[in-house]
Amino acid sequence: MNAPFSPPNSTEPCSVETLYIENHAWLRNWLAYRLRSWGRGVADDLAHDIFLRVLTSREGARVEPIRQPRAYLTRIANCVLVSWRRRQSLERAWLEALQLLPEPEHPSPELQSVILETLHEIDTLLDTLRPRVRQAFLMATLDGMKQKDIAVALNIALPTVKKYIHEAYLACLTQMPDE
Amino acid sequence: MNNGTAPLDDAIPQQVLAQAASWLMLMQEGPLLPAQQRELERWRRARAEHERAWQRAQRLLTRLSSLPPTLAKQTLDRPTGRRAVLRGLLLLIGAAPLSWWAWRSGVGNDYQTSVAERQHARLADGTQITLNSDSAVDVLFNSAQRLLHLRRGEVYIATAADPRPLMARTQQGQLLALGTRFSVRQLADETLLAVYEGAVQVRPEHARVAPGENIIRAGQQVRFSREHMGLIEEARESTLAWRNGLLVADDMPVRLWAHELMRYTDQQLECDPALGELRVSGTFPIDDLPLALAMLAQTYTLQVRHTGRHVFISR
Numbered sequence: 001m002n003a004p005f006s007p008p009n010s011t012e013p014c015s016v017e018t019l020y021i022e023n024h025a026w027l028r029n030w031l032a033y034r035l036r037s038w039g040r041g042v043a044d045d046l047a048h049d050i051f052l053r054v055l056t057s058r059e060g061a062r063v064e065p066i067r068q069p070r071a072y073l074t075r076i077a078n079c080v081l082v083s084w085r086r087r088q089s090l091e092r093a094w095l096e097a098l099q100l101l102p103e104p105e106h107p108s109p110e111l112q113s114v115i116l117e118t119l120h121e122i123d124t125l126l127d128t129l130r131p132r133v134r135q136a137f138l139m140a141t142l143d144g145m146k147q148k149d150i151a152v153a154l155n156i157a158l159p160t161v162k163k164y165i166h167e168a169y170l171a172c173l174t175q176m177p178d179e
Numbered sequence: 180m181n182n183g184t185a186p187l188d189d190a191i192p193q194q195v196l197a198q199a200a201s202w203l204m205l206m207q208e209g210p211l212l213p214a215q216q217r218e219l220e221r222w223r224r225a226r227a228e229h230e231r232a233w234q235r236a237q238r239l240l241t242r243l244s245s246l247p248p249t250l251a252k253q254t255l256d257r258p259t260g261r262r263a264v265l266r267g268l269l270l271l272i273g274a275a276p277l278s279w280w281a282w283r284s285g286v287g288n289d290y291q292t293s294v295a296e297r298q299h300a301r302l303a304d305g306t307q308i309t310l311n312s313d314s315a316v317d318v319l320f321n322s323a324q325r326l327l328h329l330r331r332g333e334v335y336i337a338t339a340a341d342p343r344p345l346m347a348r349t350q351q352g353q354l355l356a357l358g359t360r361f362s363v364r365q366l367a368d369e370t371l372l373a374v375y376e377g378a379v380q381v382r383p384e385h386a387r388v389a390p391g392e393n394i395i396r397a398g399q400q401v402r403f404s405r406e407h408m409g410l411i412e413e414a415r416e417s418t419l420a421w422r423n424g425l426l427v428a429d430d431m432p433v434r435l436w437a438h439e440l441m442r443y444t445d446q447q448l449e450c451d452p453a454l455g456e457l458r459v460s461g462t463f464p465i466d467d468l469p470l471a472l473a474m475l476a477q478t479y480t481l482q483v484r485h486t487g488r489h490v491f492i493s494r
């Protein structure tokens with residue numbers, strides 16, 4: 001348990017291992033405190049998720065040594081936590097929407113998983129947008145409403161609707177990776 | 180970089196993305212006129228980054244049009260905020276931490292994985308199963324019962340509520356789930372059952388077990404053969420870390436560590452007998468053997484020698 005910290009400029013691949021061994025328990029506690037109403041299991045799962053991210057993010061060629069392990073882990077942990085919470089609320093909204101539909105009209109379980117993945121992806125892209133912008137965008141793309149109808153529905157000027165939808169499309173295109 | 184051959188990892192200029200967004204808006208309002216269509220084609224061909232931006236735009240359109248509009252709108256339009264999020268967990272069925280895996284459904288009713296592969300599936304009744312490396316499960320559901328037949332390897336099962344009983348079968352016997360989360364592993368001559376929620380009733384093929392003594396409860400695990408039930412031991416949630424691609428060792432004999440990791444690789448791991456009863460702790464990746472070995476070697480100052488597919492661990 002006493003693996004030495006790697007020196008700052010070391011090119012040895014030991015920094016990730018050191019990070020694991022010295023900070024795993026600390027990270028679990030950090031998460032358990034923030035997720036205290038949700039039980040230890042969730043914190044443990046997320047701790048795994050975070051280490052997995054550290055692993056994959058350091059697979060690339062340009063790997064810099066980690067100078068402040070806990071600050072580094074906290075940064076990743078916060079991202080994981082935020083995205084996990086967003087996912088929770090998305091799945092809940094999905095189940096609630098589903099309850100409003102009669103059972104025979106439910107998509108098959110397989111299809112539901114695919115839809116949820118896509119929803120999660122779109123939800124992440126739209127995350128930074130203001131509620132109004134998001135609303136106008138969803139009206140245009142999912143409800144298929146014309147811009148002038150959105151203007152009436154939201155009680156805003158047509159140029160504002162155009163500005164909103166453009167802003168939302170741009171946010172999506174900016175964040176999407178090339179395939 | 181003005182010749183249109185910018186390397187792919189360059190960011191696309193905002194101005195280009197903004198143009199693509201404008202085209203999307205135009206298409207949103209109605210089909211493009213032939214002249215507009217030609218203009219779009221011309222724009223796309225003008226530069227490599229225009230075409231790249233347009234590929235993204237098309238992908239976005241495909242994603243959006245693949246969604247059932249009403250359900251998607253209600254889901255994405257939800258009020259966001261802490262309170263809404265907090266209430267959410269009550270409705271979840273334990274699927275959340277798996278989100279980084281693509282959900283895959285097997286062909287027909289049978290699922291299998293090869294070495295170093297894992298698979299998550301949601302069955303017709305909502306029950307979720309996860310197959311570990313080199314495992315196979317047949318799913319046999321009818322109007323009276325739900326049966327999961329573990330043919331080899333290991334499966335984690337989170338049952339969904341259903342009037343039909345859910346049974347799991349291995350070479351050594353049958354398990355009846357009593358509303359629960361559990362994992363079943365087929366070993367050489369035994370079955371290892373670990374229960375994390377609810378309870379499971381064990382029925383070894385040929386053993387006579389007094390009623391009540393064969394109920395394994397949350398936090399317990401047991402090994403059983405066709406003839407015998409073993410002692411009930413403590414089950415740890417960390418045993419399930421394989422679902423996240425990890426092996427959590429807590430004071431684990433190094434020989435067992437090597438044995439566990441061998442499930443995920445075609446390489447042979449062997450420990451020097453001189454290592455004796457060395458015990459190891461830590462979290463190790465199961466999909467990256469070189470890294471796992473490096474971590475072990477680093478922490479416990481061991482040597483790792485590779486000879487073809489054979490790996491020898493010593494001091």
